[in-house]
Amino acid sequence: MSLNRRSFITTSSAAATLAWAPKVHSASKDKKYRTALIGSGWWGMNILREALAAGQTKVVALCDVDSDKLELAAEEVNDLCGDQPKTYGDFRELFDKENIEIAIIATPDHWHALNTIAALNAGAHIFIEKPTGHTIGESQAMLAAANAAQRVVQVGLHRRIGPHHVSGMEFLKQGGAGNIGLVKMFVHNRGGKETPTKNSPPPETLDWEMYCGPAPLRPYNRMIHPGGFRHYLDFANGTLGDWGVHWLDQMLWWCDQQSPISVHSIGGRPVRGEAVLNELEQTSDAPDSQVATYQFETFTAIWEHRRFAGDGPEKSSVGCYFYGDKGTFHMGWRDGWTFYPDDPKKPVVHQNSDLQEPDGHNIQLLWADFLRAIETGKKPVAGIEVGHQATTLSLLGMLSMKLGRSVRWDADQQRIVDDEAANALLRREYRAPWVYPELT
Amino acid sequence: MILNTYGNGFGLTWVLLVGAVTIWIPTTVARGEDWHRWRGPNSDGISRQSDWSTRWPNEKPNIAWTQSVGTGFSSIVVRGDHAFTIGHQDGQDVVVCLSVSDGREVWRYGYPASLDDRDFEGGPTSTPTVDGDRLYVLSRGGDLFCFDCVTGELVWQQQIADLAEVRLPGWGFSASPVVIGDHLLVNAGESGAAVNKQDGTLLWSSADRESGYATPVLIPDSQPTTAIFASSRAYIGVDIRSGEKLWSERWLTSFNCNAADPILRGDRMFLSSGYNRGGALYQFVDGQPQLLWKTKEMQNQLHTSILYQDHLYGIDGDMDAGARLKCLKWETGEVAWSVDDLSPGGMSIADGKLILITESGELIISPATPQGWNPIAGGQVIQGKCRTVPVLSGGRIYCRSVQGAVVCISCRD
Ligand SMILES: NC(=O)c1ccc[n+]([C@@H]2O[C@H](COP(=O)([O-])OP(=O)(O)OC[C@H]3O[C@@H](n4cnc5c(N)ncnc54)[C@H](O)[C@@H]3O)[C@@H](O)[C@H]2O)c1
Numbered sequence: 001m002s003l004n005r006r007s008f009i010t011t012s013s014a015a016a017t018l019a020w021a022p023k024v025h026s027a028s029k030d031k032k033y034r035t036a037l038i039g040s041g042w043w044g045m046n047i048l049r050e051a052l053a054a055g056q057t058k059v060v061a062l063c064d065v066d067s068d069k070l071e072l073a074a075e076e077v078n079d080l081c082g083d084q085p086k087t088y089g090d091f092r093e094l095f096d097k098e099n100i101e102i103a104i105i106a107t108p109d110h111w112h113a114l115n116t117i118a119a120l121n122a123g124a125h126i127f128i129e130k131p132t133g134h135t136i137g138e139s140q141a142m143l144a145a146a147n148a149a150q151r152v153v154q155v156g157l158h159r160r161i162g163p164h165h166v167s168g169m170e171f172l173k174q175g176g177a178g179n180i181g182l183v184k185m186f187v188h189n190r191g192g193k194e195t196p197t198k199n200s201p202p203p204e205t206l207d208w209e210m211y212c213g214p215a216p217l218r219p220y221n222r223m224i225h226p227g228g229f230r231h232y233l234d235f236a237n238g239t240l241g242d243w244g245v246h247w248l249d250q251m252l253w254w255c256d257q258q259s260p261i262s263v264h265s266i267g268g269r270p271v272r273g274e275a276v277l278n279e280l281e282q283t284s285d286a287p288d289s290q291v292a293t294y295q296f297e298t299f300t301a302i303w304e305h306r307r308f309a310g311d312g313p314e315k316s317s318v319g320c321y322f323y324g325d326k327g328t329f330h331m332g333w334r335d336g337w338t339f340y341p342d343d344p345k346k347p348v349v350h351q352n353s354d355l356q357e358p359d360g361h362n363i364q365l366l367w368a369d370f371l372r373a374i375e376t377g378k379k380p381v382a383g384i385e386v387g388h389q390a391t392t393l394s395l396l397g398m399l400s401m402k403l404g405r406s407v408r409w410d411a412d413q414q415r416i417v418d419d420e421a422a423n424a425l426l427r428r429e430y431r432a433p434w435v436y437p438e439l440t
Numbered sequence: 441m442i443l444n445t446y447g448n449g450f451g452l453t454w455v456l457l458v459g460a461v462t463i464w465i466p467t468t469v470a471r472g473e474d475w476h477r478w479r480g481p482n483s484d485g486i487s488r489q490s491d492w493s494t495r496w497p498n499e500k501p502n503i504a505w506t507q508s509v510g511t512g513f514s515s516i517v518v519r520g521d522h523a524f525t526i527g528h529q530d531g532q533d534v535v536v537c538l539s540v541s542d543g544r545e546v547w548r549y550g551y552p553a554s555l556d557d558r559d560f561e562g563g564p565t566s567t568p569t570v571d572g573d574r575l576y577v578l579s580r581g582g583d584l585f586c587f588d589c590v591t592g593e594l595v596w597q598q599q600i601a602d603l604a605e606v607r608l609p610g611w612g613f614s615a616s617p618v619v620i621g622d623h624l625l626v627n628a629g630e631s632g633a634a635v636n637k638q639d640g641t642l643l644w645s646s647a648d649r650e651s652g653y654a655t656p657v658l659i660p661d662s663q664p665t666t667a668i669f670a671s672s673r674a675y676i677g678v679d680i681r682s683g684e685k686l687w688s689e690r691w692l693t694s695f696n697c698n699a700a701d702p703i704l705r706g707d708r709m710f711l712s713s714g715y716n717r718g719g720a721l722y723q724f725v726d727g728q729p730q731l732l733w734k735t736k737e738m739q740n741q742l743h744t745s746i747l748y749q750d751h752l753y754g755i756d757g758d759m760d761a762g763a764r765l766k767c768l769k770w771e772t773g774e775v776a777w778s779v780d781d782l783s784p785g786g787m788s789i790a791d792g793k794l795i796l797i798t799e800s801g802e803l804i805i806s807p808a809t810p811q812g813w814n815p816i817a818g819g820q821v822i823q824g825k826c827r828t829v830p831v832l833s834g835g836r837i838y839c840r841s842v843q844g845a846v847v848c849i850s851c852r853d
Contacts, residue, residue, distance in 0.1 A: 042694075045716070068673070068692045072717075079734060197558060200607075222610050223558075226694060358716070358761065 033101040036061040038091050040073035044106030050363040061098045063088040065207040095122040108229040109236040110215045113138035113437050120149040129156040130245045131391040137427035139388045141437035146384040154370040154380040155387025162362035163354040168337035178326030183301040185247035188317045191307040194272040196281035197223045214434035231284035237398045238286025239305040249390035264406035265292035265397040271308045292397035399425045474518045475833035476570040478616035485746035487790035492835045492851035494817035501819045504850040505543030512563030515828045516838035519570045527844045528563035547592030561842045565614035580612025596640040604633040604645035615655040625656045631676040632669040644683030652698030672696030689729045693717045700740035714741025714758050735773040748808045755784045776810035785826035797830045821847045
C-alpha cells in the first residue's frame, strides 16, 4: 500500500517500547497480580475467568452496583481458585482501601472514563473494555491519563490478536486482495417493532443511582440491566458504539491507523419505532439501523447495521468486507475469513476461526499479551491509543448522526474542523456530583 | 435419507432393544397412565409406558395428525381421549382440548392476554394441569382458571397476582399449577401461593417478591408436607398447609431466571440454572439442604433435567448460544457424555429411551444410557422452532413448535 499516513498515533507510538519500560522479571510466572474487577457482569466475568486461567491473578476485590452480581461473582471466583475477594459497591472506596496492581474494567460504557482514571490514579495497570468512552472527550482524557501514569492499558479488542484476524490481516497486507478501494463493516440481526416495557422500582439489590452515575437518572426498567444498557444512548452508543468499535478497529489495523478526513452518518428507528420514555414505561432509543461513511485519503469505509431483516442473501451477518482489485475479502467472526477472487475461476481462500468459549472470543491471547506488556514494557497490541482511535471513529459516526451533517476530523488537534456546534458534542454534561474528566 | 443420520448401528440396536423391552415388561407399571401434567404422572419427566415402538412404516415418524394451536411454549397434557395445551391466536390466549385420535378441536376457551414477545416469540409459557375431571391453567399475566375437562366449561377463575398481592416476574408466570390434596399451588410471589382447588379461594400467599419460573415440586413423604418453590433468588421449602417457609437455599441467577424444577431422590436435591450458573447437588441434613457438589457442566436455562437410574440427562447451556445434550453421573456430577452439535429443544424419557426434539423440529429416539448418544429412530416432524418438551402418552408422542404446530406421532402398530 502506498498510502499517505496521516495519523497522530504514528508519531507518538513509533517507539516499540514504552519509555518507562521496567526491568524484565525473570521468574515472572510466579508473580501473582493483585487484581480487581469493576463491573462483574457478563463480559467482566469472561475476562476474569481467562485471567484466572492464566495463573497470575489473585482476585482481591470485586466491585458492582448490583449486590447479586457481586455475590455470584465472588462465589465463582472462590470456586475457581479459592480466592476470597472483598466486595464493593463503590469503586472509589475499593481503590482507597485496596492496593491494586491490575484493574479489569467492564462496566457500562458511560462509566469507563471515571473508572479508568480512578484506577490509574491508584497505580494499577488496566484491562478496559471497549469503547474507551461514551463521548470523545472522555476517551481523550483516558488517553492522556494513561500516558501520564505510565501504566499498561490494554483495551478489550481481542480481535486484534485472534489467530484468524492475524492471518487475515497478513493476507491483506501482502496484497492478497489487491489494492483496496472500499471497506464495508457491518452487523445484521433480526428484529421488529419494539413495544415499551413498564418501568418498575429498581430491585433492592441494585444501586440504581450509582448505576446511572454521571448519566441522567432515568426511571429504572428491567430491559436496561443487565446487559441492555448498550441500546440506551444515556449509557452507550448502540450497535455502532458496541460492535462497531471492533470492526472499525480491524479497518484501522489494516490501514495502519490512518485518520479519516470526514465522517457522515444517518440512522434512525424506522422499524423499532420512535423511542418512548415516560414515568410509566420506556423503550430503548439507539438506532435500529445506521450507515456511517468514513472518507480516508485513498479509500472509503462504510459502517452499516440493521437490527431487522437478518442476513438476507449474504453469507455472514457480521464482519468487514475489504474490496480490492483482486476480489472481496471477508473478515468474519465464527466463520473465520474468506477471500472471494474477482475471477470466479480462481479458488476461494478460507481460514477457520480459532475462538474460546463461551461466546467466541480471543481474550486468552489478549490477556497473555497484557501480562507480557506489564513484564517487558513492550506495547500491548490493543493499547489505549488503538482503543481511543477506534472508539473515536464510532463516536464521530454517532455525533454526525445526531448533528445531521458530516464532520471533518482533525486527528492531530483532536477537534472537528470549523464547526463549533459539532465540537460541543465531543463532551456532555455530567450529573452532579460527577465531574467530566478534563484533559490534564 | 434422514435415517442415515442415525448411524449404521440402527438395525443392531433395535434388535437389542426389542430384547430389552420384553424383559422389562413384567416390571413396568401402569400401562395406561396418562401424561396428565407437567413432567408427567410421576413429576420426573419419565413415562413408564412400554407398549410403544418406533417401528414406524417407512422408518419415519408416523404422523397421525397435525393441529395449529397458536404461538407459545406450553406443552401437551393428556386425559383419556383428550389432549390440552395453550396458545396465542388472534390477539388472545386460547386453551384448547383436542381429540387424541385425530387432532380435532373438542373445545376451546379464549381469554384476553397479550403476546408479550419482547425477548422471545411470546405466548403462554406454562403447561395446564389435569386433576380428575378438572383442568387448571395459569396465564403469564396471572389469570388462573379451572375448567371442566370434558365440556370446557369454566368452573372458576381468579387473578392470582391481585389475589395474592404479588408482582409478576419479568417474563410473567410460567410454572404449572400443582394439585396436592385440595390445594392448588401456584408459583407466584416469593415462595408461592395456594388456593382451594374447588373454588379458587386463597389459602395462603407469600411476600411480594419476584417468583422464579420453575414449577413447584412436592417432597415425597415429607413431614410436614413440603413443596419447593423457585423464587427469583432462591429455592424455598414451604409447608403446603400453612405456607410457612421451612428452609431456603439461596440461588442467584442472571435475569432472576430460576426456571428448572428441583430434582429430588431420597435425601438429595439437584438445582440448576443457565446464564453460567450451573448445577449443584444437596443432601438434606436435619431438614436443611447441604451442598455435596457443584458443577458448571449442567446449566439448565429453560428445561429441567431428567434423573433416570443413576444419571441426569439434560440440556446444558443457554438456548440462543446453542445448548448441549449431556449425561452426568448423579453421585458425582461427572460428565458421562455430551453431544455438542445437536441443538436440543426439549426432551422426556419413556421406557428407557430419550425422546428428544431438536430446535429445528427433528424427533430423535435414543436409549437413555451413560454409554452415549446412539439414536435408533427419528425424523423431521415439525417445520419451525421447537423448545417444548415432546411427551409420550397412550402410545402417541406429542410435539409442539413455538409457532403453534402440534404434531401427534403414532407409536403403536
Ligand atoms: N470486547 C468484547 O467483545 C465485549 C463483549 C461484551 C461486552 N463488552 C463490553 O463490556 C462492558 C460490559 O458489558 P456487559 O455486556 O458485560 O454488561 P453487564 O450489564 O452484563 O455488566 C455490566 C456490570 O456493570 C455494573 N455496573 C454498573 N455501574 C457500575 C459502577 N459504577 N461500578 C461497578 N459496577 C457497575 C452493572 O451492575 C453490571 O453488572 C461494556 O462496555 C461492553 O461494551 C465487550
